Amino acid sequence: MLKQIEGSHAMAEGIALCRPEVICAYPITPQTHIVERLGEMVRTGELKNCEFINVESEFTALSVAIGASAAGARAYTATASQGLLFMAEAVYNAAGLGLPVVMTIGNRAIGAPINIWNDHSDAMSMSDAGWMQLFAETNQEAVDLHIQAFRLAEELSMPTMVCVDGFILTHAVERVDVPEQAEVDDYLPAYEPVQVLDPNDPISIGAMVGPDAFTEVRFLQHYKQTLALRLISEFAGEFKKQFGRDSGGLLRTYKIDDAEVLVVAMGSVNGTIKDTIDEMRADGIRIGLVTLVAFRPFPVEALRKVLVGPKHVVVIEKSLAVGMGGQLALHVDLALRNVAGAPQVHSVVAGLGGRPITRPSLHRLFRRALVQPWEGTHFLDLNEEVIAKELHYVRKVRRSGPTAENLLRRLRTGAQKPAAD
Amino acid sequence: MTNGTTSAAIQKLHFYQKGTFTVGNRLVSEADRSVQASIDRSNALTCGHRACQGCGEALGARYALDAALRAAGGNLIAVNATGCLEVFTTPYPETSWQIPWIHSLFGNAAAVATGVAAAMRVKGRPEIRVVAQGGDGGTTDIGFGCLSGMFERNDDVLYICYDNEAYMNTGVQRSSATPPAARTATTPAVGPQPGNVFGTGKSVPKIAVAHGIPFVATATVADLHDLERKVVKAMGIHGARYLHIHVPCPLGWGSASQDTIRLAQLAVECGMFPVFEAEHGVVTGRRKIRRRVPVEDYLKPQRRFAHLFTTEEGRKCISQLQAMADRNIAEYRLFDWEGDVE
């Protein structure tokens, strides 16, 4: 059913269609509207046969989901940013135990400095925890990915994160086609756990595993994710058959056939990039886009297939590995490892902490890739003047104070040194 | 048989000469015997586990879970925090558990149990009961947030803390359940104030009572009947329940392996470990001291307190510990003074 609806609410309704049995809620912006709406649906009876539990922390939220999942219930929770870090131990644990929890990440920056706006630092911080991670481009895809995520997670007995950009998706009111229950029921079978806490067939789950078997346990996790590379495409295909639209998959391409520059990105920014590409194509620049949906498992083969050919690849990402650079760019490098005639990869960090990624900035950036390709990491729209002043000040004054506050004052006053001095 | 008042008085004592405090008693009916006395008891925790010799926690866990298992008619799921109990029972490729059991993390046993209970409810299997268990570290420290949340939501979980008063699994470090003056690896018996610091630590049983949950009790491995009665009582209630079992640790306490039960007994008899129960925030029962002893009797067999017996300062510490015990005794009315008729 087509609805003008806030992204969070659309996702909530899509999640409800998956018949989750245990939902754990703990507030953190920007995912709150999802669980609020789910809670409301449980209260009103729109979502039946579901335990909605208000917990006291994200760590507990995922822990409750772990217990519920191990006991055979379809379990769901959502979080973001600090919350994801606070539950980090449980994130690894759910994956290690092979429990198919589905969790929405309302992507948000990680402090300090504290920041509630969107970037991908949170999801990237947990990318090696053993979860599958799918990034939504639109609210429609956000809804659809949750339905696919439950199927994928339960098929492989491996938890899955659906990553949706905070505010940009969660708080945007757009037209979304919320599927019918019967269709979802056809697509998503009931949860059939591979192991379950059952007095009639007792087992011990969560053994201590030493050097004799730990590597094998880890290998099997890794192996399952390689299986997911096939299943993600397969389930996206079935989804299309059932619902009639393209959603999910490992990656999507846009105008790549003759491109000499390819952009690689994840999440909602792809919309802006496509608009920019359309405008540049109108100017005769052969540029195309690869939208990554799956970050875990990372689709090395699929990516290599589409990236080999053009001369330049620009990787735009909303995350930064401090001291290293762009993480996604590094992953793209991996896809091109040992490939003859591989394109040059240019890394761009953009949109950190919710900074808008504008079409004019993208225009400048993409043109530069053609005429003045760069090595290292480029920071889009970095205020170099402020940086220079701060660096100068820090060099002069030992007790220079907190950088974030210094920058804010400079931006506000243009003063040479912080006003507080 | 005679009748009348004498007979009634005798009847009261009828089986009490032998077996009041023993595990079994051939003179009472099967139904009135302890679960542990049963020839076909479940042994939820079976042989071959790797607990140290004389482990109080292994004993307490089997006592509690066998009783819970019987009370639940076999429908029991256990959630375990990281710690000795987890490590010594489930090193790959062997487990000592005979019931469905899950270990997730150190600090989340209460929360995982909440999830299991929620699953049982949603699956329409409310007869399957959930027990969470952990050591004092996993309960009073790192797992405390989850525990408190489970309490305040009144989730249908019986949480059992096996309190051996320090982080034994990691090599005997101080926890918030470590008694003052005790030597641990992080409160060494050196310097002007050797051992754990006075005025620190917390009583999680008391905090549990403050949550107003349906049932809170303390127990020890020295009084099986009291422990089993409390487990059975707890299992008869739905909602959040807390059982705090004092389990001596020969390794961490520096005591002889055969003294495990004796020490648990002395801890109660000197007043250091009050055994009581509470319902909905109100203390409703206490286990009276039977043969009161000075705290020295309890401290002396433990090397973690050995430094108290060698110096004048140590003697003062013993007085302080005695004062703590006396406060417990007064607070919970653990001792019948002459003329104190209840």
Place this chain on the structure above:
Amino acid sequence: MKRPFAISLDVGTSLANLTGSWRTSRPVYVDRLPPCNNACPAGENIQSWLYHAESGDYETAWRTLSIDNPMPAVMGRVCYHPCENVCSRSQLDEAVGINSVERFLGDVAIRNGWRFAPPQADTGKRVLVVGAGPSGLSAAYHLRRKGHAVEIREAGPFTGGMMRFGIPKYRLPRDVLEAEINRIIDLGVVMKLNTKIDHVVDSMQAGRFDAAFLAVGAHIGKRAYIPAGSAAKVLDAVALLRSMEGEDKPLLGRRVVVYGGGNTAIDAARTARRLGATEAIIIYRRTRDRMPAHDFEVEEALQEGIMMKWLSTIKRMDEGVLTVEKMQLDEKGFPQPTGEFEMLETDSLVLALGQDVDMSLLDGVPGLKIKDGVVQVDSNMMTGYAGIFAGGDMVPSERTVTVAVGHGKKAARHIDAWLRGAIYTPSEKHELASIEKLNTWYYADAPKTVRPMLEVARRQSTFEEVQGGLDETNALYEARRCLSCGNCFECDNCYGVCPDNAVIKLGPGQRFRFNYDYCKGCGVCAQECPCGAIAMVSEEI
């Protein structure tokens, strides 16, 4: 179900891990000797019969008891119960009332008419028992149960010996005595009364006896030289007590003095009181704490109005007047005369100064040794004449009914062996289960049951039994006070307290077994065994 690899495990798989290899010492079940058993002159297995009694199985209890002692109802009345003096329970609250439970069992057995099992087979051997007192009856019982033909010859007209002639009815009703004696006779023991033996070797040959047990007791009252006027009435206590069995009751008068400090003196004084004496005075040359009589008997006598004169000796008896000299104790505690005299009005004087043995039947038996008026026997109870054994008051020992019964049993074992040409070797005594071997925590407080006592007024005028028995309820209660020192009573403690489930419960009456595959040797079971029935022994490593 196919489990996920390594992180999930099949339940109970740790059974493959045999933790018994950690052990440096191992627990073993032992039976230690309970102090009561150790102290019982009759060698009763008290702990064992209490074990049955406390489950209400009185018949098994009685049968267990009577393996060692055929007269529980008598014992439960007259035994001075040294078992209770050493009972470990006395260190908790009060000794178990072993004697009262024994009496209860004896009485129940009489009431229900329980009989002894007859001997399995006759051996064809014949044993002569001389004397139908406790020792002779005991020997006859044990010998008969071993299949020997036994004949008792008793010089007097009644069975029972000192149980009848030395113990007043108010302590041992005669119907009880006779019931227990008859039960022994019913085993097929030939009882010949009024048959005095003059020469035992001749009698043995004449009767084709293969062995003899002599148990004629000590019935001759000792006399002391007391100058007495012609009309003074002086008699000995044994004669007095014996005459109580006849038709004619002795006439003692209103003021009776008993001279002596033993139990017989007390019995005589209390008998005198019941015969109508308004004053019954015991004169003893030392102090109360040195009196050989048992304290409870002294106490009961005092309750009945018997008066005591300590530190006094009788110098002279004239008609109606007694001259008494006061004594004082010297540094060594011996009484010394003071030269202070007092006169005491009295109608008769009863001498209770001990008894001698009538040795006349031993005349002409070669090899026999007699010393200090008693027959010497070796450690097998045999006299210097092969095949002739002796016991009871006629051999050197404490003169109590229980000791006599014990002699009978011991002699019977040696006679039995001797008849088979063997030597009886008693099994080695187990280590004593002293109180420090117990963990008394596990026994709840349970004070001793006090047996009802006849009111004093009736005790002063009648020969009704003074001390009542227990009823079933309190007998059961009392039996259950037993700590079962040194012997497993299946309390399940070891089974319950093992942190490694390494104790196997074998079922009712079967006790337990250690599972050394898993026992880590922590020793908690031994420490927590209430009755000290587990020992820790080092592993040989």
